[in-house]
Amino acid sequence: MRFPFSDPRGPGYPPTQPRFARFTPLGRCDRRFVTSSLELLAEARKAFPDRIFRMVTDLGEVTFLPHQLAEEIKNDQRFSFTTAFEKDFHAGIPGFETAELGGLENGLLQLIARKQLTRNLGKSHTVPSAMDYPKALPSTSNHPEVRSVNRRIEFKLLTQAAQVWTEVVARDRVLDIVARVSSRIYLGDEVCRNARWLAITKLYTTHFFTAATKLRMYPRILRHLVHWFIPECKLLRSQFNDAQKILQPIINYRRDLRSAALATGEPVPEFGDALGWVEREATAKSVDCNPSIFQLLLSTVSINTTADLLEQCMLSIAQHPGIISPLREEVRDVLRLSGLSKSSLSDMKLLDSVIKESQRLKPTSIAAMRRRVEEDVTLSNAVTLKRGTRVYVEASRMWDPSLHRHPEQWDGYRFLKLRSLPGRERMAQLASTSPDHLAFGHGEHACPGRFLAISVMKIVLCHLLLKYDWMLSPGTDVKPITNGILAVASPTARLLIRRRRGTAVPGMIE
Numbered sequence: 283m284r285f286p287f288s289d290p291r292g293p294g295y296p297p298t299q300p301r302f303a304r305f306t307p308l309g310r311c312d313r314r315f316v317t318s319s320l321e322l323l324a325e326a327r328k329a330f331p332d333r334i335f336r337m338v339t340d341l342g343e344v345t346f347l348p349h350q351l352a353e354e355i356k357n358d359q360r361f362s363f364t365t366a367f368e369k370d371f372h373a374g375i376p377g378f379e380t381a382e383l384g385g386l387e388n389g390l391l392q393l394i395a396r397k398q399l400t401r402n403l404g405k406s407h408t409v410p411s412a413m414d415y416p417k418a419l420p421s422t423s424n425h426p427e428v429r430s431v432n433r434r435i436e437f438k439l440l441t442q443a444a445q446v447w448t449e450v451v452a453r454d455r456v457l458d459i460v461a462r463v464s465s466r467i468y469l470g471d472e473v474c475r476n477a478r479w480l481a482i483t484k485l486y487t488t489h490f491f492t493a494a495t496k497l498r499m500y501p502r503i504l505r506h507l508v509h510w511f512i513p514e515c516k517l518l519r520s521q522f523n524d525a526q527k528i529l530q531p532i533i534n535y536r537r538d539l540r541s542a543a544l545a546t547g548e549p550v551p552e553f554g555d556a557l558g559w560v561e562r563e564a565t566a567k568s569v570d571c572n573p574s575i576f577q578l579l580l581s582t583v584s585i586n587t588t589a590d591l592l593e594q595c596m597l598s599i600a601q602h603p604g605i606i607s608p609l610r611e612e613v614r615d616v617l618r619l620s621g622l623s624k625s626s627l628s629d630m631k632l633l634d635s636v637i638k639e640s641q642r643l644k645p646t647s648i649a650a651m652r653r654r655v656e657e658d659v660t661l662s663n664a665v666t667l668k669r670g671t672r673v674y675v676e677a678s679r680m681w682d683p684s685l686h687r688h689p690e691q692w693d694g695y696r697f698l699k700l701r702s703l704p705g706r707e708r709m710a711q712l713a714s715t716s717p718d719h720l721a722f723g724h725g726e727h728a729c730p731g732r733f734l735a736i737s738v739m740k741i742v743l744c745h746l747l748l749k750y751d752w753m754l755s756p757g758t759d760v761k762p763i764t765n766g767i768l769a770v771a772s773p774t775a776r777l778l779i780r781r782r783r784g785t786a787v788p789g790m791i792e
């Protein structure tokens with residue numbers, strides 16, 4: 283496999299004025315003609331190994347810390363994730379309401395992600411739990427309960443059941459599945475099949491990032507005015523209004539039910555989804571929270587990130603078809619033994635390794651731990667970072683030859699093998715974070731939704747591996763795209779997919 287971060291426009295593309303224009307080791311050097319942000323970061327790292335350097339980026343000037351400092355800053359309150367997010371995503375400007383809540387000051391989102399979403403993975407109102415049904419029921423797709431579960435959760439890549447090869451755009455199909463599954467968890471049965479909501483939840487994040495980037499091209503002082511005229515910002519506002527129109531009646535209905543129950547002394551209904559949890563937690567903490575904004579924020583942090591890694595994983599598997607049989611074998615063995623449950627998902631160690639390896643080569647961001655320095659800080663290497671400095675930590679350990687053998691190659695067994703080394707078992711797991719693997723961040727702000735994302739990805743992959751064959755469409759472009767700090771799986775990659783015969787496995791929904 284080629285190193286995936288090469289310029290998506292292909293070799294020989296003429297050097298352009300890059301988004302990242304120059305880097306300076308705290309003010310010394312200047313560089314101009316580099317073709318991609320990834321190459322520029324790599325050059326800077328080579329020039330200043332293990333040192334701090336600065337770059338001008340689409341976010342303004344950013345200071346990059348070497349991975350050695352990740353541990354030092356990871357829980358330091360003077361490095362704020364909140365203000366970095368607010369400033370980068372225009373909190374306070376209409377349409378960017380999620381950036382305000384994204385400030386995450388009230389901690390509601392972290393709380394829901396950490397406490398409710400992770401803890402309730404095994405309960406009946408969440409999608410993963412829905413897989414527990416078949417365990418307790420005869421494993422036949424004709425059983426009415428199984429059929430109803432099947433209707434509620436659709437893991438279909440193809441609408442038709444035909445066993446013929448059909449070409450699909452990987453991104454579209456994967457995003458579809460993740461949006462449906464996530465909406466089922468976040469909003470319950472009422473909304474998860476609402477086509478208008480699904481369209482919003484799939485597109486909002488892309489519009490959010492595009493609009494934010496466009497707006498950043500204007501001086502901060504003008505942004506409160508110009509956003510009214512930027513088409514992407516208009517689109518964001520209209521999506522926000524549409525989301526409110528869809529969600530508010532449900533929110534009102536639930537509130538009415540609760541008030542009626544309180545008035546009549548009946549038990550107050552509990553709603554086992556994120557819409558219900560956030561209302562309850564906000565009341566308990568006495569904080570204001572607009573549930574529609576909360577849902578959009580949840581979509582922003584979770585749906586595209588999960589779909590992106592899932593797509594990258596499917597593409598990697600398609601590029602290495604030798605891994606498919608061992609994966610199917612592992613999934614089948616685990617399901618036969620213990621059905622689909624939270625603990626059986628952790629027994630799928632090869633699957634875990636395959637996803638982690640796909641993430642290692644193409645994380646969602648080429649640098650990690652976005653923070654803003656809130657007061658002057660002198661680091662252990664005697665460098666002082668001034669208040670207001672925007673900081674990232676270098677993620678290059680994931681491709682470091684001193685850490686990984688042939689780091690440029692995809693090896694689905696890499697992290698499985700690492701598990702067998704004394705002292706490395708925990709670090710080799712997909713959910714673990716460390717300065718060597720920063721794809722979920724690290725420290726206090728490390729992604730609290732990763733346990734949910736991992737379960738969702740594993741469940742979807744179990745279904746896909748057992749029910750479908752897939753391979754790359756001839757000539758399709760699988761190269762990821764890097765845009766500034768972001769890296770996304772190829773948005774145009776096409777797969778050939780077909781339904782498999784005779785895939786019934788005990789403990790698995792047909």
Ligand code: HEM
Nearest residue numbers: 583584587588591651652721722723724727728729731735
């Ligand atoms: C494969 C999927 C995902 C990836 C790759 C991912 C990645 C990340 C990363 C890199 C961070 C920043 C960490 C840091 O700076 O130290 C983050 C933060 C966060 N993520 Fe995720 N994420 C994913 C899925 C999810 C899901 C499903 C949820 C929610 C259900 C979620 C909720 C959050 C929240 C709330 C934060 C902010 C944490 C804080 O401020 O303390 N993420 N994520």
